[in-house]
Amino acid sequence: MATLKEVAHIAGVSIATVSRVLSNSDYPVSPQTREAILKVAEDVGYSPNRAARSLRTERSSLIGVILDNFSSQWAPIIIRGIQDVLHNSGYFTLVVNIPWEKYSQTDVVQDMLGHSVDAFVFVETWHPVSERREMLNNRPYVIVHRLFHQSDPHSIIPDEAHNSALVVKHLLKLGHKKIAYIAGDSDYFSSSQRLDAYLYTMRAAGFAIQADWIARGDWSIRSGYACAQRILAADIMPSAIVAANDGLAYGALLAVIDAGLSVPADIAIVGYDNNDISSMSNPTITTVTLPLFLMGQVAAENLLRQLQTDDCEFAEQLIPGQLIVRQSCGAPEGKDVYARDYLRATME
Amino acid sequence: MATLKEVAHIAGVSIATVSRVLSNSDYPVSPQTREAILKVAEDVGYSPNRAARSLRTERSSLIGVILDNFSSQWAPIIIRGIQDVLHNSGYFTLVVNIPWEKYSQTDVVQDMLGHSVDAFVFVETWHPVSERREMLNNRPYVIVHRLFHQSDPHSIIPDEAHNSALVVKHLLKLGHKKIAYIAGDSDYFSSSQRLDAYLYTMRAAGFAIQADWIARGDWSIRSGYACAQRILAADIMPSAIVAANDGLAYGALLAVIDAGLSVPADIAIVGYDNNDISSMSNPTITTVTLPLFLMGQVAAENLLRQLQTDDCEFAEQLIPGQLIVRQSCGAPEGKDVYARDYLRATME
């Protein structure tokens, strides 16, 4: 591997000059010398030794990315968004999945600091804010798709209020007035956000909500089934059910069908997350898709801003999702196909 | 951040000695000094500067992991397997998803070499062997879950022959003699492997195969549907269909049902890959699961062996999968539940 020294020797200049040209510093260098050096560097295939550079500058062009669950339906897409931006800016990511029964987040952060990462990204994972700042050695950080309640201004999260309003307004527009709701596990941030927005939008539209129209599940198909059964036994039968994710929605779908009713004729159903289940069920389920790739990009851009300026002004950033209209709500269908070519899509 | 120098100063020894103790070299150091140094290092929270170490030793404790498709159903699990082993041995991974319409593999490899990665892992991706060795600067490498035909002794791949035999023998044991087959896209390595093993096992068992029992699809649900229709129109109607993946199997399932037949009573169906689709369909589909986590682990262990010894003796390594018996083949069912709690499982 060629070094500065060799390039300098061939070009007949000092290594300082070569360094200044090749690390695009703004130190003045005459056009001829610059030209000559660039040519030599190209010829010998010079590539800077990151270790040496890192040792000297105390920056590594490495960014630590920490997650709990690599195999979540969201994480890989978010990471692609992050890398899309960071790689273009010359950064590499140290992606680590922490099975938190095995390693502590703190240990991993320590190890990463040993590699002198410039910043951190937490994906769908969480650590008490009070400790975080010092734990990270005051490096910039960002949390993307924070799942839990603990608030943090460095978060990039879906705009659940907007999304919920999207869903409820869509149903209202289709003429539904009696809309029930199946909430998710209350430990999760998005769960209460989605529920709150449902309540707010309904009230803002001037519609009453029956107490027995609201059930709370734990995200699973099974609990969606159980919740829907409770809702179907309500004093006033609703004409639509909004579920806080596609698993619950699919469970509700099964329950409604098992009760001898039809979807969407008798009861409309809407889910969340655009999980594969929602495009493969029969009927397919109208749902809200989260802009995961975009969230990753935004997170990375935020991080870059923190790295470039020392401006650490920060506010939670909300990214709106999109409604995907399918069969389960009775509206004219969007462009989505019945059984999406799942494997085809993932293999291309 | 504490340095060797500080530790040395406090412990009252030279940095050379501290280095020898802290980088567990086998250079003789008296127990007392060792003890003292370790204590001081612990107290000040010493953590070695990887950049400096890397500059000196020309190793980085970094391993480059390159993939095409982060969001494939296999990749995240494989990566977790890889990291499980590598992280325990003090390595970090530089995971990069290459959208190959955007960047060239060669560029990414170059960038990684700039960070002086010690070795490479290619996940489900491919590059001509002839160029590879020099492109990688003679660093060790390993390919895990190679999808294409181009053979390479450094590959860790599923033992498709074993898996196919598993499936066919299972059906033969259930009394099926007329077994049809839907193959996948012939560009893919596993496709031909699975087909070959089907043919071999059938012949070895002494059963004839009708030409119109074999159809070729492209992995998609749609093509599974079409292939099954062709097979159902065969001169001699088969009693079972083996499909090269779960998408094809699901398509076949739909076709059989649409033809007014029942699964498994009239036709048994078996798929591959234990995709979510196979556990959510009705009936659920018997399938073969690939040991992805294990494959990642094996790959990482191979890499470590290459790094430690300079022994580059290498042979393709085949990892056998497992049969998951579900409803679609008519056998007494395994422990798998009907609609697996998909989201629950991914969120925990």
Added chain:
DNA sequence: CTTGACACAGTAAACGTTTTCCGATAAAGT
């Protein structure tokens, strides 16, 4: 003609390790 100011290039120190070489002490063999 002086005096800055500026553009450009080079010298050398520093970053934190590892490791070679060398010296000192002690134990063991003659």
Added chain:
DNA sequence: ACTTTATCGGAAAACGTTTACTGTGTCAAG
């Protein structure tokens, strides 16, 4: 008692950068 050998510790060089400092030469303003 003298060599040999093993054990332990230190001094110092090196890895490839970046950058503060210094030193030229040129040019414009006074």
